[in-house]
Every structure is written in C-alpha cells, then in structure tokens.
Amino acid sequence: MQPVQEFYPQLLSPKKVVITTHQKPDGDAMGSSLGLYHLLIQLGHTVTVISPTNWAQFLQWMPGTEHVVDFESYREVALEKIAEADLLFCLDFNVLHRTKHLEPHLEQMKATKILIDHHQQPQEAAFHFGISDTTKSSTCEMVYDFIVDSGHADKINHDVASCLYTGVMTDTGSFRFPAASANVHRMVAHLKDLGLNHTVIHENIYDSFLENRLRFTGHVLLNRLEVMYEYNTAVMSISKGDLLRFHIKTGDTEGLVNQLLSIQGIKFGALVIDRDEERKWSFRSKGDFDVNTFARMHFEGGGHFNAAGGRSSDTLENTVKKFKVVIKQYHDQLQ
Ligand code: 5GP
Ligand code: MN
Secondary structure, rough: EEEEEHHHHHHHHEEEEEEEEEOOOOOOHHHHHHHHHHHHHHOOOOOEEEOOOOOOOHOOOOOOOOHHOOOOOOOHHHHHHHHOOOEEEOOOOOOOOHHHHHHHHEEEEEEEEEEEHHHOOOHHHHHHHHEEEOOOHHHHHHHHHHHHHHOOHHHOOOOHHHHHHHHHHHHHOOOOOOOOHHHHHHHHHHHHHOOOOOOHHHHHHHOOOOOOHHHHHHHHHHHOEEEEEHHHEEEEEEOOOOOOOOOOOOOOOOOOHHOOOOOOOOOOEEEEOOOOOOOHHHHHHHHOHHHHHHHHHHHEEEEEEEEEEEOOOHHHHHHHHHHHHHHHHHHOOOO
C-alpha cells in the first residue's frame, strides 16, 4: 500500500468511482462515504456509494443517502457499478470480509483501491494506496484531512460538513473519548465557520427513535443484564424473541453497549445479540483493557483498543457461557 499522498494527482481527472464501507454502516461509515461523495462529485467524478447492507433509519436524513446503493437489495445495479469502476475507496474498515457478501466482488475488481481507515491490523496487501491511522478519532476526521491535504478545502460545502461532522460525533461518543483531539475540535470549528448546524445533527441521530426502542432498552436493562463485579464486567444478552417483541430494526441497538460502562467501577461491557446468521458481540472498555485483542482471541473479531466486535456461530446460551469461562483469564487485568 503506497501513501495516500501519491494518489492525490489522480483526483484531478474525471473517473468512475465506487465508495464502499463496512456492513451495517454506522455514522462514521456513512458519514465518511457521503462526505467523500460530495467532494468527488464537485471534482467531476462519477461516483456511486455502495453499502454492503441496509443501514439505520437515524442515518437516513444525511444528504445523499437517496443515492446509496444497498448491495443486498440492488445487487445488479451495484455489480454493474463495480464492474466499470476505475477507483474503489474503502472507508471505515480495513479487512475485506467486513463487507460481507460484497467481499468476493471487491477482491476481483481491477480498479485502483484506496483505503482510508482507523482500525487496527489493516490488510495492506489488498490496497494500492491508503492511509491507516489508529490514532484518528474517526474515518470522517481522516476524510477531512484527505480533502484539506489534497488541496480541496474550498470544496467543503454544507453537505460535506454535515456528513463529516456526523462520523466524528458518533465515533467519539459526542467528543468524550480520548481520540477527540485538539485537531478534531479545530476541524469542527472550521465546519462551524462554514455554517454547520450541529444541534440539528445531534437531534437527527439521537432523538429520532420510536417509542418501542425506548421500551426495549428498559426491558433489556431490567431483564438481560448481568453485572459480574468480581471482573468489573457487565454482560448483556439479547434473544431473537426480544428483538421480535419490540420490533427492533437495524440501528435500534446501537449505543446500548456503552450504557454498560455507566455503572461505577465497570471497566468492560459486553453485549451479544442473537442475529439471523450469527451471535454478534459488541465489546467496550474503559482504560487499559484491550477489547480488540479479546475479540480477536475469543470471538473471531477485532476493532479498536476500547471498542471492538466479534461473532460466534454457537447458540446464544453457549456463547454467553463461553464468555463467562474466558473472562476468568482476565481477572487480574480487570482489577
Ligand atoms: P460495534 O460494537 O459498534 O459493532 O463495533 C465496534 C468496533 O469494532 C467498530 O469499530 C467496528 O468496526 C469493529 N468491529 C465490529 N465487529 C467486528 C468484527 O467482527 N471484526 C472486526 N475486525 N472489527 C469489528
Ligand atoms: Mn469509524
């Protein structure tokens, strides 16, 4: 993978571009993809954003979502764009399997592949150019740097600003995590100077749920949470029945795992949800407990030091049992 700076000259002549991101895109995945989209169309490129799957309703307000192609619903359209693309941007993920069923199609592409991402252990050989920086708060911050550094800061319009702000806000837990650096705040100040309305974005993302989602949260906090004080760990498991009873849709469970860390003294929060094909874990930690390594070692996952995910193909009950066995090895680290 060559440094992304070497790629900048290629931005200057019109190309057919595909931008893609990880499955079930979150605010940072969708924000960085659409932020880049709104830059590239101004530079005269023909651009298609392809999401491997659908996304949360609370991201639907973002400018440009109406043009995003959901690979699972519009496979033929997506494959046509992939076949004719000159450039492929991969944002907010760094191993191709995070694009689920899109993976084999991305692998076969002849296009020049560019990575912009902040997760650990990138699959560098899969990309021609790129930047991978785990110190960055978000891929949106990196797309902002990409735009400024490549000399296109004058193209940051209201749409670019709104999209990029969204990912920085969601990936930093509204500017509270350590990665919310001075540079992040300088970026936001710049976006504010350009007319960004941050209040509306916070409302769109955090105050746009239906009643059922709040009641679901109450139900699972009351009935599905186990606090293991000996390990300073809180674990929650959610069954298919819980999801059905409260009509839970993509995005409704986002942020739930963070609530586990709101209990005094709890350093490690783990949430497992019984999804259709697999049991999907979300791990969060405070301080020096490395959930990226934990996810990699025990649950076929990965992510960041304090936020990671994983999976299991065993039953929900057995998956939780396994968690309770492996956590014993970490007794001392979790004190
Ligand atoms: P979340 O819990 O919000 O789904 O994911 C937390 C972080 O871990 C995100 O940065 C996400 O990209 C990463 N992540 C989630 N699941 C996986 C996984 O199965 N494999 C890897 N490598 N990273 C994951
Ligand atoms: Mn991200």
